[in-house]
Amino acid sequence: MKDFFRKNMKNISPYLFIAPFFMLFIVFFLYPIFYSLVLSFSKWTSGGLEFVGIQNYLYLLTDPVFWKSLVNTGQILVIQVPIMLLLACIVAVLINSKHTKYKALFRLGFFVPVIIDLVTYSLVFSLMFNERYGIINQFLTSIGIEGIPWFSNGIWAKVMIAIAMTWRWTGYNSIIILSGLQSIPGTIYEAATIDGANKIDTFFKITIPMLKPVLLFCMILSTIGTLQLFTEPYMLTKGGPNNETLTAIYYIYDRAFGSFKFGLASAGAYIVTTIIGILSYIQLKVSDGGEI
Amino acid sequence: MKRYSIMILVSLLALSIIVSGCGSKGASNTGANDNDKGKPAEISIASWNLQADALDEAAEKFNASQSEVKVNVRRVSNSYDSIVPALTAGIGAPDIVAVQMRDFANFMGKFPDQFVDLSDELMPRKDEFSDAGWGASTKDGKIYAIPVDIAPTAVYYRKDYFEEAGINPDNLTTWDKFMRAGKKLQSKLDGVKMTTFSLTSNETYDFWQMIANQLGGRFYDEQGKIDFTNEANIKAMKLVKELKEKDLVVDSPSWNDRVRAVVNGETATIVYPIWWAGTVKTQAADQAGKWGIMPLPAFTEGGPNQANLGGSVFAVTTQSEHPEAAWKFLKYLLLTEEGQKIQMDYGLFPAWKPFYKSESFATVDKYFGFSLAKRFGELATDIPAMKFGQYFYDVSRPLETAFGQILNGNKDIKEAFKDAEKAASKASGLPVSK
Numbered sequence: 001m002k003d004f005f006r007k008n009m010k011n012i013s014p015y016l017f018i019a020p021f022f023m024l025f026i027v028f029f030l031y032p033i034f035y036s037l038v039l040s041f042s043k044w045t046s047g048g049l050e051f052v053g054i055q056n057y058l059y060l061l062t063d064p065v066f067w068k069s070l071v072n073t074g075q076i077l078v079i080q081v082p083i084m085l086l087l088a089c090i091v092a093v094l095i096n097s098k099h100t101k102y103k104a105l106f107r108l109g110f111f112v113p114v115i116i117d118l119v120t121y122s123l124v125f126s127l128m129f130n131e132r133y134g135i136i137n138q139f140l141t142s143i144g145i146e147g148i149p150w151f152s153n154g155i156w157a158k159v160m161i162a163i164a165m166t167w168r169w170t171g172y173n174s175i176i177i178l179s180g181l182q183s184i185p186g187t188i189y190e191a192a193t194i195d196g197a198n199k200i201d202t203f204f205k206i207t208i209p210m211l212k213p214v215l216l217f218c219m220i221l222s223t224i225g226t227l228q229l230f231t232e233p234y235m236l237t238k239g240g241p242n243n244e245t246l247t248a249i250y251y252i253y254d255r256a257f258g259s260f261k262f263g264l265a266s267a268g269a270y271i272v273t274t275i276i277g278i279l280s281y282i283q284l285k286v287s288d289g290g291e292i
Numbered sequence: 293m294k295r296y297s298i299m300i301l302v303s304l305l306a307l308s309i310i311v312s313g314c315g316s317k318g319a320s321n322t323g324a325n326d327n328d329k330g331k332p333a334e335i336s337i338a339s340w341n342l343q344a345d346a347l348d349e350a351a352e353k354f355n356a357s358q359s360e361v362k363v364n365v366r367r368v369s370n371s372y373d374s375i376v377p378a379l380t381a382g383i384g385a386p387d388i389v390a391v392q393m394r395d396f397a398n399f400m401g402k403f404p405d406q407f408v409d410l411s412d413e414l415m416p417r418k419d420e421f422s423d424a425g426w427g428a429s430t431k432d433g434k435i436y437a438i439p440v441d442i443a444p445t446a447v448y449y450r451k452d453y454f455e456e457a458g459i460n461p462d463n464l465t466t467w468d469k470f471m472r473a474g475k476k477l478q479s480k481l482d483g484v485k486m487t488t489f490s491l492t493s494n495e496t497y498d499f500w501q502m503i504a505n506q507l508g509g510r511f512y513d514e515q516g517k518i519d520f521t522n523e524a525n526i527k528a529m530k531l532v533k534e535l536k537e538k539d540l541v542v543d544s545p546s547w548n549d550r551v552r553a554v555v556n557g558e559t560a561t562i563v564y565p566i567w568w569a570g571t572v573k574t575q576a577a578d579q580a581g582k583w584g585i586m587p588l589p590a591f592t593e594g595g596p597n598q599a600n601l602g603g604s605v606f607a608v609t610t611q612s613e614h615p616e617a618a619w620k621f622l623k624y625l626l627l628t629e630e631g632q633k634i635q636m637d638y639g640l641f642p643a644w645k646p647f648y649k650s651e652s653f654a655t656v657d658k659y660f661g662f663s664l665a666k667r668f669g670e671l672a673t674d675i676p677a678m679k680f681g682q683y684f685y686d687v688s689r690p691l692e693t694a695f696g697q698i699l700n701g702n703k704d705i706k707e708a709f710k711d712a713e714k715a716a717s718k719a720s721g722l723p724v725s726k
Contacts, residue, residue, distance in 0.1 A: 259685045
């Protein structure tokens with residue numbers, strides 16, 4: 001008995017150590033994932049669940065507002081992510097350059113937006129972009145340009161959200177890219193200068209290709225994050241004007257906490273997850289898994 | 293052996309962390325024992341903004357006047373963010389919740405077992421409350437909530453601006469006259485527009501609903517089918533469009549923008565119910581005495597000019613461990629003159645009719661210079677009832693989209709409303725009326 005115990009004790013200890021995390025993981029991750037799968041096939045009232053098959057999914061796929069929210073999210077994604085990643089690359093290269101002094105200060109400055117919580121910064125942005133009193137429009141009118149309809153025009157509203165997101169996440173991505181830059185051997189740059197390449201050439205022909213794995217990582221993360229966009233439209237535009245900035249997750253949130261249709265919202269969540277999964281897979285395939 | 297004891301320690305630690313997480317459920321039960329020991333039964337009531345301020349004062353007075361019940365006021369948002377999860381999960385809800393009238397039918401539908409049946413107390417007293425207050429509290433013949441306030445609507449106007457422009461408010465008996473006066477005022481006063489409401493956000497809905505209500509507009513027909521394209525609704529929308537086209541409106545997409553327009557003196561009037569008075573008093577304290585109240589202009593001479601926008605109810609949750617204590621507080625708050633006076637002070641117009649005859653009802657408001665209650669009371673006599681139904685949220689969202697399409701996309705009103713009907717029908721499952 002004692003021998004049996006002693007032999008297996010060595011194997012039990014790792015499991016005991018990860019047990020607490022696993023308990024939390026099961027309760028707060030695994031269980032909700034399965035429960036919402038069940039929910040997505042049911043109709044919910046506080047009395048109980050009623051099985052309705054794929055009714056929720058069909059409703060969503062035939063709802064023009066749901067499609068609009070997907071299109072809006074896609075539009076913001078396609079514009080914001082590439083621009084942000086390019087900016088992040090430039091920022092990272094500039095911080096990394098041997099001519100830059102006070103690197104730590106710049107790293108801090110670009111990263112601080114990431115630490116600020118979403119609600120607070122959205123609130124400040126909504127004040128800054130206020131069409132009549134905001135500082136942005138006041139500045140524009142002072143140099144002779146008419147104030148921009150940030151909230152009442154669909155396209156400008158999307159631009160405003162893209163600006164807000166870029167401000168917030170560029171620093172985060174540039175720090176990741178910065179670490180990627182450290183792994184590029186300096187000898188390649190030396191060889192390039194000997195061959196007569198200028199700064200711009202080196203950036204586009206050496207730096208970016210060598211950063212492929214890091215860029216892929218950032219791109220997938222940004223895609224996942226932007227597809228789940230909610231806080232900025234909720235705080236800034238409430239999905240307006242006319243559902244022009246209604247994103248997929250905002251639509252789902254509305255169904256869940258506005259109409260209390262938890263089954264429908266769960267189905268929506270699964271649809272969005274599937275889309276994210278497909279897009280991530282495509283990105284991985286197209287870039288050969290990030291191999292340089 | 294040493295490893296053995298470390299193992300035991302670690303597993304005990306892990307277990308204790310998990311068990312402590314489950315333990316909090318038990319803590320809430322200890323409250324029920326306090327009553328037996330003679331300690332006051334603690335109940336919580338949740339509301340927002342001015343209503344919460346009023347409750348703070350009422351709770352203070354109530355707590356001081358007796359020792360069986362202690363009331364705590366919980367501040368929440370008016371979108372029920374912290375209430376809904378509690379009702380969904382079945383734990384953590386306050387004893388009494390404030391719910392806007394237009395949302396309560398939805399709550400009753402989605403949470404059929406979460407609200408205490410108050411029919412025994414309220415059925416015999418049904419006539420003590422204004423008709424406008426009973427829009428949402430009943431289901432299957434039972435009463436689940438007590439009407440708190442109703443929101444009779446009027447036009448707040450700047451007396452000094454009207455004087456400067458030579459306009460007599462008593463003459464503005466129709467919307468046509470109102471619009472002509474608006475043109476006159478704007479030509480004489482720089483930087484001021486006649487009125488303000490949202491032209492570009494989904495909050496246009498509030499202004500439209502007041503006008504539609506005035507005309508007897510509705511969302512459903514007699515059989516409960518969706519009907520947006522009735523004459524009253526369309527006429528109301530036409531007025532909204534006309535006000536915009538005649539450039540008589542300061543665009544105020546959000547609540548804060550409306551407050552700014554008032555505080556900065558950019559608007560000569562604002563159409564809102566009595567609860568706006570509280571906001572004006574606190575935000576534009578330096579404009580005391582400059583604001584007057586006039587009834588809504590009618591569409592034809594002598595036509596209907598009363599409307600309601602808002603109003604709320606209090607419901608006791610079945611999760612409450614002291615429903616009798618909750619009822620005691622509600623009785624003090626809403627069925628006594630003292631309690632209703634506090635509500636009135638904060639600009640909440642009681643749905644309880646006996647208060648209208650009390651002395652406090654006629655007190656002259658220091659900020660406005662006349663009795664707010666009396667003025668609005670005159671405008672609360674014939675408010676047409678408006679049924680919001682269980683699916684109000686699903687029904688109003690398509691309307692908001694339609695307003696945007698009409699005002700900013702130049703879509704035809706009838707067409708936009710028809711499309712909204714289809715979307716509302718899809719979302720709520722109700723058929724569209726022919």
